[in-house]
Amino acid sequence: MAPGLSMPAEICSEDDEQFESSYQKGVKYLSDNNNNNGIITRVPTKYILPALDRPNSSEADHCTSTNLNLPVIDFAELQGPNRTQVIKSLAKACEEFGFFQLVNHSISRDVIGNMIEVSKSFFELSFDERAKYMSSDMYSPVRYGTSFNQSKDKVFCWRDFLKLSCNPMSNALSFWPSCPVDFREVAVDYSSQTKFLYLMLMEAILESLGLLEEPMGKLNDKQTWKDFEDGSQLMVVNCYPSCPEPDLTLGMPPHSDYGLLTLLLQDEVKGLQIQHQGKWLTVEPIPNCFVVNVGDHLEIFSNGKYQSVLHRVLVNSSKSRISIASLHSLPFNCMIRPSPKLVDEANPRRYKDTDFATFLEYVSSREPKSKNFLESRKLM
Secondary structure (H helix, E strand, O other): OOEEEOHHHHOOOOOHHHHHHHHHHHOOHHOOOOOOOOOOOOHHHOOOOOOOHHHOOOOOHHHHEEOOOEEEEHHHHHHOOOOHHHHHHHHHHHHHHOOOEOOOOOOOOOHHHHHHHHHHHHOOOHHHHHHHOOOOOOOOOOEEEEEOOOOOOOEEEOOEEEEEEEOOOOHHHHHOOOOOHHHHHHHHHHHHHHHHHHHHHHHHHHHOOOOOOOHHHOOOOOOHHHHOOOOOEEEEEEEEEEOOOOHHOEEEEEEEOOOOOOEEEEEOOOOOEEEOOEEEEEOOOOOOOOOEOOHHHHHHOOOOOOOOOOOOEEOOOOEEEEEEEEEEEOOOOOOOOOOHHHHHOOOOOOOHHHHOOHHHHHEEEEEEEEOHHHHEEEOO
């Protein structure tokens, strides 16, 4: 749910209008087709943010502070005798930060390393090969593009992406990239393992909210478990090329994620920032670790107890950055609503029902800003 931000009129130029078609092809295309040995020496005005929206703005609510060590949740401990204590730590992380780092998650270094490598390899393909997957259809099982909503954004993000729908895998897989040759095999393995991890985390989160009295798989309401098990999964592979003037632009502007949980895999390059206590803080990467964050749907489902948090992505002048986000929620045709067990006289219902189609209709019809879709679902 990243915003499109307006480009100041004073920095518009006729030259940039001539290059609009090039911008639609992405940042990698600009780099690969630059006459200066593939090196961009200036940021085109299409990507230059208004002064107050730039990463080093001196405004108080844009202040960039020091690195942030997020709460760390040990997945192995969550499965052991200390589960009760870890559940309390998980609840605290969701309430106070909306983010946490997940370690000892049981997904092997090989699986993680292979996913990062095939992602890098995809973005190193020729533009003609990458362009096979370009689409403006938000329901497409595979979509290659740039910025956030390139048909609406007035200022572009310094980011290219590949979005892969994982539901149902039997229908989606044949549309996924066949090059690099091992892309599908690696991505399927990675998606299935992150889906399992998500289900285990959701079970713990439901427990932390006081909604589980027995393990999920043993619930009398089998439909509840099936909705999570059959839930939507969208993998977003992000590429943030090195940028000659990183203080003028962002890889992704402030936004929240739409789903229940997002599991983010980063390479070793810093870039992710979250807004915490009015300041932008850089998340310190931990090797072989997932950054997990609360999405808008979990905020709605928890009736505001756990809230999604604004985050953004910085770029830098020396290194490109790759990240893979795995966004999870209920099935696309399911309604998301506050859990009845979390609504009472002391905690009245705070959100309207919503579904994925409503979200897509909203973001495709306007330039969203920050958390304004979620704001549109609030009752109070």
